[in-house]
Amino acid sequence: MSAVTSENLRPIGTPSEQLVAAARWRWFEFLFWGIAILCGLSMFAPMLGFNVPIIPSKMMLMSEILILGLLALSIDLCLGYAGLVTLGQGAFFGIGAYTAGLLAKHGAGVAPLSDPILGLLAAGLVAGFVGFATSFLVLRGSDLTRLMVTLGVALIVEELVNKLKDITGGSDGLQGVMSSPILGIWEFDLFGKTAFWYTLIVVFVCFWFCRRLVNSSYGYSLRAIKGNALRARAIGVPVNARLIQVYTLAAAIAGIAGGLLAQTTQFASPDMVAFHRSADSLLMVIFGGAGYLYGGLIGSVVFRIMQDFLSNITPQYWLFWVGVVLVLLVLFVRNGIIGLLSAAVSRSKGAGK
Amino acid sequence: MLTILFDGIAYGMLLFVLSVGLCVTLGLMNFINLAHGAFAMAGGYLTVVMMNWYGISFYWCLPAAFIVSAVLGVVLERTLYSRLYDKTHLDQVLFSIGLIFIATAAVDYVMGASQQIINLPAELNGRFEFLGASIGVYRLFVIIICGLLTVLLQYVIGRTRFGSRLRASVDDRRVARGLGIDVTGIFALTFAVGSGLAGLGGALGASILSMDPTFPLKYMIYFLIVISVGGTTTITGPFFASILLGIADVAGKYFVPSIGGFIIYSIMVLVLIFKPEGLFTRSTRR
Numbered sequence: 001m002s003a004v005t006s007e008n009l010r011p012i013g014t015p016s017e018q019l020v021a022a023a024r025w026r027w028f029e030f031l032f033w034g035i036a037i038l039c040g041l042s043m044f045a046p047m048l049g050f051n052v053p054i055i056p057s058k059m060m061l062m063s064e065i066l067i068l069g070l071l072a073l074s075i076d077l078c079l080g081y082a083g084l085v086t087l088g089q090g091a092f093f094g095i096g097a098y099t100a101g102l103l104a105k106h107g108a109g110v111a112p113l114s115d116p117i118l119g120l121l122a123a124g125l126v127a128g129f130v131g132f133a134t135s136f137l138v139l140r141g142s143d144l145t146r147l148m149v150t151l152g153v154a155l156i157v158e159e160l161v162n163k164l165k166d167i168t169g170g171s172d173g174l175q176g177v178m179s180s181p182i183l184g185i186w187e188f189d190l191f192g193k194t195a196f197w198y199t200l201i202v203v204f205v206c207f208w209f210c211r212r213l214v215n216s217s218y219g220y221s222l223r224a225i226k227g228n229a230l231r232a233r234a235i236g237v238p239v240n241a242r243l244i245q246v247y248t249l250a251a252a253i254a255g256i257a258g259g260l261l262a263q264t265t266q267f268a269s270p271d272m273v274a275f276h277r278s279a280d281s282l283l284m285v286i287f288g289g290a291g292y293l294y295g296g297l298i299g300s301v302v303f304r305i306m307q308d309f310l311s312n313i314t315p316q317y318w319l320f321w322v323g324v325v326l327v328l329l330v331l332f333v334r335n336g337i338i339g340l341l342s343a344a345v346s347r348s349k350g351a352g353k
Numbered sequence: 354m355l356t357i358l359f360d361g362i363a364y365g366m367l368l369f370v371l372s373v374g375l376c377v378t379l380g381l382m383n384f385i386n387l388a389h390g391a392f393a394m395a396g397g398y399l400t401v402v403m404m405n406w407y408g409i410s411f412y413w414c415l416p417a418a419f420i421v422s423a424v425l426g427v428v429l430e431r432t433l434y435s436r437l438y439d440k441t442h443l444d445q446v447l448f449s450i451g452l453i454f455i456a457t458a459a460v461d462y463v464m465g466a467s468q469q470i471i472n473l474p475a476e477l478n479g480r481f482e483f484l485g486a487s488i489g490v491y492r493l494f495v496i497i498i499c500g501l502l503t504v505l506l507q508y509v510i511g512r513t514r515f516g517s518r519l520r521a522s523v524d525d526r527r528v529a530r531g532l533g534i535d536v537t538g539i540f541a542l543t544f545a546v547g548s549g550l551a552g553l554g555g556a557l558g559a560s561i562l563s564m565d566p567t568f569p570l571k572y573m574i575y576f577l578i579v580i581s582v583g584g585t586t587t588i589t590g591p592f593f594a595s596i597l598l599g600i601a602d603v604a605g606k607y608f609v610p611s612i613g614g615f616i617i618y619s620i621m622v623l624v625l626i627f628k629p630e631g632l633f634t635r636s637t638r639r
Contacts, residue, residue: 085443137622137625143443148577159618279450317461319458323452323453323455323457324451330444331436
């Protein structure tokens with residue numbers, strides 16, 4: 001985070017002016033969301049007579065990328081801002097997916113119950129509640145203890161999902177998830193067009209919320225905790241309360257992401273809670289760079305496209321390449337893709353002067 | 354009942370041999386090597402290849418598995434792991450998860466995704482009755498081997514000069530280095546022996562534990578439980594933790610199969626909450 005924030009915090013004006021300046025929207029942010037919207041608009045290209053062969057058929061894939069990005073964003077909130085390592089975010093993702101899935105399945109016909117947006121809120125609430133309940137576990141111990149506790153919680157949730165066959169459908173997954181039209185107007189279609197816009201809007205709202213949060217004084221107190229929890233406590237930051245809050249919030253966001261996936265794919269399975277889900281999403285944050293918010297989003301784009309591409313060449317061995325990339329990243333690159341980019345930008349700026 | 358106890362102990366002993374290397378390296382260098390299971394998998398698959406492809410006797414496979422895994426361990430330690438000692442725990446975890454992915458995919462590519470089966474020598478098959486318990490010969494064999502190894506390890510660590518250097522390094526790396534102890538060398542050797550033991554455990558367990566490409570991930574959690582319950586400052590801690598875990602797991606799967614994995618995961622989380630340093634650790638805080 002050093003490269004971007006140190007640039008952001010040039011000594012101009014009063015501290016509050018500096019904070020406002022640091023929170024300003026930048027061109028690459030417009031670029032990012034602009035590209036996302038363009039991807040969505042490309043679905044109309046065939047109607048206008050243009051032939052864009054790839055993108056319209058990848059609507060579902062793009063929705064999934066956005067959803068995984070949201071999950072990665074929730075991890076980034078913990079890891080990149082509060083310095084809270086977690087290997088169990090998949091648990092909340094899965095809880096959200098099953099909450100939304102069950103609501104859509106059993107609430108079908110009862111219009112308000114199966115409304116997707118209500119489903120998402122429920123998914124966020126339930127996951128947030130579980131997050132709150134387990135947040136006390138991550139307050140103690142070192143990084144290692146935290147990793148193992150969060151992993152343990154994720155494994156317990158996975159085990160629960162597998163065993164409670166009557167409710168979750170066990171290893172077959174939750175069948176027959178049928179979401180009613182969004183706000184009673186827009187129906188989910190077969191090609192995932194509605195799903196894409198719906199996902200994009202929800203992800204953007206969540207992102208905007210997180211962006212406001214991390215640029216507030218609250219967000220700076222989180223960074224202080226990441227920097228040094230002991231000193232943060234000494235200057236009056238309520239460390240434990242902050243950690244509980246941010247962990248709960250991250251769980252709720254992960255739950256919303258899970259709910260989105262269940263609604264757009266009309267399916268929920270134990271795969272959504274599995275260990276690789278937690279590991280993958282952590283990898284996305286690391287790929288992209290932790291502590292930028294965009295790290296997770298960009299990481300998920302790269303990760304998912306790489307997965308799609310590599311498993312076309314060598315089906316099922318793409319894990320090998322992920323492993324290789326991961327090892328190289330840890331050994332040679334700091335702060336992932338964004339770290340690389342910002343280093344390149346500052347280098348070219350330095351050369352220009 | 355006694356049979357379950359016996360099987361549990363055999364399983365626990367096996368877990369101990371598999372995970373003791375990880376405990377020592379974690380205690381020594383504060384390095385989280387989640388890919389420890391990959392070394393066990395290497396030993397297991399070596400046994401499968403040697404026995405099924407080349408018809409080599411099972412008894413030769415065991416030392417071979419130890420040596421090959423140890424060499425593999427020391428090579429990786431010198432080339433890759435040693436770069437990571439100063440990095441954060443998160444980096445170490447990610448790095449070793451990367452190694453797990455590589456190992457899993459590589460084994461999948463070479464050997465296929467199906468579970469590998471080996472045929473044990475005839476004299477190790479079969480069961481006999483003893484004091485009302487039905488005892489599998491092979492499990493007895495495993496207990497004897499692992500028991501001997503445990504005694505040997507305890508002797509080396511407790512009584513030899515190398516052992517006292519090792520203990521000194523675990524207790525305080527900086528001071529040990531200041532006293533002229535070659536911590537790096539000791540660590541490389543320990544890493545090699547730990548990996549070798551994991552390989553041996555994999556070879557021994559090839560017929561008990563299921564040997565397929567997902568092995569490192571599947572058993573990672575068991576290793577972590579052993580560490581979290583047993584602590585990393587002694588080897589008696591992990592030993593008792595392994596035995597307990599083995600018995601709890603076997604008994605749990607036998608008596609209440611429907612909630613199987615719950616018990617051990619819950620135990621791990623509970624122990625971590627109340628005693629983050631492990632159940633059996635001496636209460637030395639640094």
